[in-house]
Amino acid sequence: MFDWLISPFLQYGFMQRALFGSIVLSVSCAPVGVFLMLRRMSLTGDAMSHAILPGAALGFLLFGLDILPMTIGGLLVGLLVALGSGFVSRFTVQKEDASMAAFYLISLAVGVLLVSWRGSSVDLMHVLFGSVLALNNEALGLIVGIAVLTFVALIVFWRALVAECLDPLFLRSVSRMGGPVHLLFLVLVVLNLVGGFQALGTLLSVGLMMLPAVAARFWSNDVRGLCLIAIAIAVVSSLCGLLLSYHASMPSGPAIIMVAGVAYILSALFGRRGMLASALPSRRHKTA
Template identity: 50%
Template sequence: MTELWQFAWDALVAPFAEFAFMRRALVATLALAVSAAPLGVFLTLRRMSLLGDALTHAVLPGVAVGFMLFGLSLPAMALGGVVAGLLVAAVAGVVSRATALKEDASLAAMYLLALAVGVMLISRQGSQLDLLHILFGSALGVDEPGLLLVAGVASVSLLTLAAFYRGFVLESFDPLFLAAASASKGSRPWVWQQLFLMLVVVNLVAGFQTLGTLMAVGLMMLPAVSARLWHESLPAQLLNASAQAAIAGVAGLLISYHQDTPSGPTIIGCAGVLYVLSLLVSPGGWLPQLLKRPHRVA
């Protein structure tokens, strides 16, 4: 029993107890879990799941410009990422309204262009290591400014979700009713969508140092999609998504520490394992649905 306890301590607790960088990575990952995963649930409700992927690529040129001007300065890269993400979303909306292209098509074209430009800028100014760090992140390398950024974004996101929860729910389930109600009060209904997109962008930017610009969307979407398989009610989905993201974050950090694997992809891989388990055993998954099917009588 003593040996089992010692093994559990060394494997699960000692890395966080002994090393400050592990504790910073843990706090940053948990903050992203409770902040980004609920936004993923709203994205799935709006059938905009791929929007998060598009926006996480769209922030790259802004991050690259911040890197070119100020080096590995987190505030500069974060500000550039926010501006670039919002600009790409706005331009895609303008293109869809001014041309025959739908918004998803224009957004796909914009984010591919943004990804290419961002990679070229970083490759021209920095080293291969800088490019890999920005694209795939390093949760184990989160410093105090990065931790403050993630914690601040998570706090603002949770407070905003709590304050405007009813509006976000209405905009997801019945946008026509929200538009009519907003018009009667003299406000503009598109404000809700822009506010929501801003939350998505700042969360993706907050996650780029921990998970990288390519991986940040994984902690937002994979737990959210899994949560829909477990619950029908929205509050339960929000809690489940945050819990799955937190579990994936902790497991990914431990595996990354013990096996010396990249932390960002490892965390997303753990979220993927939870997603596969949800596909198999959740109430909306394959096995329960298979058992519900009526058996043919010979």
């Protein structure tokens, strides 16, 4: 058991960096995923993860696999897509989900074309799916920095984020914080997707954000509880996914997301608010 669970992380430095990066990503991304879920914007996270591809691809074409240009490019394009879709929905008859879908599809197509134009199929796979086992110190520093910024923002603006999440009209009626808080939240989403992109690629980075969050929904109804449970599920998924990828010779990123998917299915079946609990007859105390 020791050899199966502990030995890979003691013997190999790349496994240690992968575990550390995955845990930091789990702690940072999972709470953001909870707020996305509560805002009923779960698919927006998926759209935004695709939207950062052109910026990352442009940074790759100009500077190679240098983390800083790819990060800056992904961040700028992600914010541009978020603000652009919001601008279209605000000043036209189109709803935000439709405009977001249009923007992210355009971004995805442009990004794939950019990478295919100057890169190889290996480069395209690296950008789309990442490589958590190849995290270097620079990538880990970026992930830690994003996690620190996310936690500071959540602590300082926690009440405003919860209020804007549950009743945005009320927040805007009693405070001018509604618009800035919404913009701050979009920035946090893009930042965490950019951080996840370094390890999981643009297609899977949203998985560590959303799957633990939606799985936690079957266990709690409290926002703080949801965040803590989502973090725990994400951390366990990262650990088990890395071990599975090591022993079964599987790609590490998909293995982590697959384990998170299994956690979601188990939560949907056996959680306190899952299907099995709903199917059981409720206990009613009969009064004389």
